[in-house]
Amino acid sequence: EAGVAQSPRYKIIEKRQSVAFWCNPISGHATLYWYQQILGQGPKLLIQFQNNGVVDDSQLPKDRFSAERLKGVDSTLKIQPAKLEDSAVYLCASSLDGGSQETQYFGPGTRLLVL
Amino acid sequence: AQSVTQLDSQVPVFEEAPVELRCNYSSSVSVYLFWYVQYPNQGLQLLLKYLSGSTLVESINGFEAEFNKSQTSFHLRKPSVHISDTAEYFCAVSGSNDYKLSFGAGTTVTVRA
Numbered sequence: 001e002a003g004v005a006q007s008p009r010y011k012i013i014e015k016r017q018s019v020a021f022w023c024n025p026i027s028g029h030a031t032l033y034w035y036q037q038i039l040g041q042g043p044k045l046l047i048q049f050q051n052n053g054v055v056d057d058s059q060l061p062k063d064r065f066s067a068e069r070l071k072g073v074d075s076t077l078k079i080q081p082a083k084l085e086d087s088a089v090y091l092c093a094s095s096l097d098g099g100s101q102e103t104q105y106f107g108p109g110t111r112l113l114v115l
Numbered sequence: 116a117q118s119v120t121q122l123d124s125q126v127p128v129f130e131e132a133p134v135e136l137r138c139n140y141s142s143s144v145s146v147y148l149f150w151y152v153q154y155p156n157q158g159l160q161l162l163l164k165y166l167s168g169s170t171l172v173e174s175i176n177g178f179e180a181e182f183n184k185s186q187t188s189f190h191l192r193k194p195s196v197h198i199s200d201t202a203e204y205f206c207a208v209s210g211s212n213d214y215k216l217s218f219g220a221g222t223t224v225t226v227r228a
Contacts, residue, residue: 048215
C-alpha cells in the first residue's frame, strides 16, 4: 500500500514570495490533514478536510494561507505572501474517516525555509 | 480542548539500557492517547495507542505505555533500547468528543553504543 506522498521535500524562498505544497493521501482515506511543525515543537493542525469539505480550519492564518482538496483526493496548501515565521516543516496526513480513535498516516513532510 | 506536556526534550541513553519518556495530558473528557515516532528523515508513524480496556499497551518492537487516569499520564518505556531506536517521540491526545489530535513538543532519544 502506497503511503502519503508530498512534494516538494524542500523549498527555500524569500519573504513575500508565494509557495505551494502538494499532498496525495492514501487511497480510500476520506480525511486529510495539514500540520505545521516549527522547530522544537510538535505538529499543529492547520486544516482538516473530510472528502472535499473543510472540517476545521480554525488555526489556519487565512490572510496568507489557503488550502483546497478538489475532488476529495489530493490537496494543495499555499502560502502567499510568506513571512519569516512560516519557516517550518509542513506535514500532510490522512486517515480513513477522521474519527478521534483513528491512526493518522503521515507523509515525509515539506521543509520550508523563508529568507 | 486537550493538551499534552512531554517533560523531557532530550534523552540520551546507552544501548541495552532502559528508557522512559514521560507524557502528561490535560482534558475534561475521556481521551484517546497515542505515541508517534519519527525516525531520521522519515515521516511520523504510530508506535502505539490507548483507546480503552487494558491500561497497558504494547508495540511490536518492545515499547509499552501505561495509561494512568489518576495521574493523567501515558509514559512510554522500553526495557532495553537499540541503536535503531534513535528517533523523536511524540505523545498525542484526542478527546472522545473531539476529533482533533494535539501533540506534545516531542522527546529526542539518542541511543549510544
